[in-house]
Amino acid sequence: MEELLKFAPRPTGAGEMFQLMRDGAPRTRTALVQVTGHSRSTVAARLDSLVATGLIAPAGEATSTGGRPPSTYAFNPDARVILGVDLGATHARLAVTDLASTVLAELDAPLAIADGPDRVLDWVAENGEKLVASAGRPLADLAGVGVGLPGPVDHANGRPVNPPIMPGWDGVDVPHALEGRLGAQVLVDNDVNIMALGEHRISYPAERDLLFVKVATGIGAGIIMDGALRRGAQGAAGDLGHVAVPHATDIPCRCGNTGCLEAVAGGHALAAALRTLGTQVGTSADVVALVRAGDVPATQAVRQAGRDIGAVLAASVSLLNPARIVIGGVLAEAGEHLIAGIRETVYQRSLPLATQHLRIMTATTGARAGVLGAGVMVIDQLLSAASVDALVERTLQEDA
Known part of the structure; x- marks a missing residue:
């Protein structure tokens, strides 16, 4: 982020005008004069300065009302590319997108976050570079990298903060490690926050108040309120997985406390409970496979996990009054069993006013939510008015 802002620009007005054009609709100079109220010159x-950056490009001619047809201009999402990185406890997903979040190339592979930052970040840098090339773009076209990590993150500096399932990661300068390899700015956030950004922007951009809940090895929530992501004072907002469940006070959690929701309803906990029944199961994905195969104990366990999650979400509904709760993560792929359990408890325990128009559903972006959200995080920073002004100034200096 510091790299992006070090060219402290004086407002040129180009960045502000660019915001009007981010919707991709072609506009003539005359239309922009009418909308902005500025002079034609x-x-x-x-407009010329924006065209020079590549962010705006000619888009053909408008219908003539007499005389020569006027030229139109529109946002050019192909100007640069973004790399989105979603790191989970046991997997990694990477995607290269354009500036409109269209996926150009993607990769999904097993990767243990517990292997440590050196191995994991080397893998991300190596495969990220290959993925950009597979999208048919040179690495110089990479404008930024967004990374989601499965633990608390200080978003201001991109460093993990005491992450319980990420040994060796505390305080690691993730942006510095990747910027040197990929040559682009890097922004880092908690994985659930980027999933919330992806689902919100891609599927429900008009929704003002939304909770995104990831249910996988761990459990967490991303909070969209008043149309914006809310991280809290230290970036710890939405840590549902470590809210106490009253009936589970004797169950130890990896965080050091007992009775946490994650220790009761997370994928790791469900797999452990099924193993005590003699079922061969190791991961959250294995639990989902059993449910899909009709295994009764697994189905009952997932349904009860939904009820336990719903009990915690009922308090969140009363506190935040979201219009929509979206459930994502591996366990959300178990079909309606998890969602049914959540709905059962939320609607039972929350006040009718809070649930009158509340919708609870599975994520529509599926496994892509994280990488799309990581890209959105970077795109919003890169295409802000201040950043576009900085780019315009640098382009003018380079052309001088």
């Missing part, structure tokens, strides 16, 4: 100068 001012609009022309700002």
Whole structure:
């Protein structure tokens, strides 16, 4: 982020005008004059500077009302590419997108976060570079990298903070490690936050108040309120997995406490409980496979996990009054069993006013939520008015 802002730009007005054009609709100079209220010469100068950056490109001619048809201009999402990285406890997903979040290439592979930052970040850098090439773009076109980590993150500096399932990661300068390899700015956040960003922006951009709940090895929530992601004072907002469940006070959690929701309803906990019944199961994905195969104990366990999650979410519904709760993560792939358990408890325990229009559903972006959200996080920073002004200034200096 510091790299992006070190060119402290004076406002040129080009960045502000660019925000009007991010919707991709072609516009003429005359239309921009009418919308902005600026003179034709001012609009022309700002448009020319945006075209020079590549963010805006000619988009053909508008219908003529007499005389020569006027030229139109539109946002050019192919100007640069973004790398989104979603790291879970046992998997990694990477995607290269354009500036409109269209996926150009992607990779999904097993990768243990417990292997440590050196091995994991080397893998990300190596495969990220290959993925950009497979999308048919040179590494110089990579404008930024967004990374989601399965633990608390100080978003201001991109460093993990005492992550319980990430041994060796505490305080690691993730942006520095990747920027040197990939040559682009790096932004880092908690994995559930980026999933919430991805689901919100891609599927429900008009929704103002939304909770995204990831149910996998761990459990967490991303909070969208008033249309924006809310991280809390230290970035710990949404840590549902370590809220106490009253009936489980004797169950130890990896965080050091007992009775945490994650220790009761997380994928690791469900797999352990099924093993005590003699079922051969190791991961959250194995639990989902059993449910899909009709295994009764696994189905009952997932349904009860939904009820336990619903009990915690009922308090969140009363506190935050979201319009929509979206359930993602590996265990959400178990079909309606998890969702049914959640709905059962939330609607039973929350006040009718809070649930009158509440919708609880499975994520529509599926496994892509994280990488799409990681890309959105970078795109929003990169295409902000201040950043576009900085890019315009640098482009003018380079052309001088």
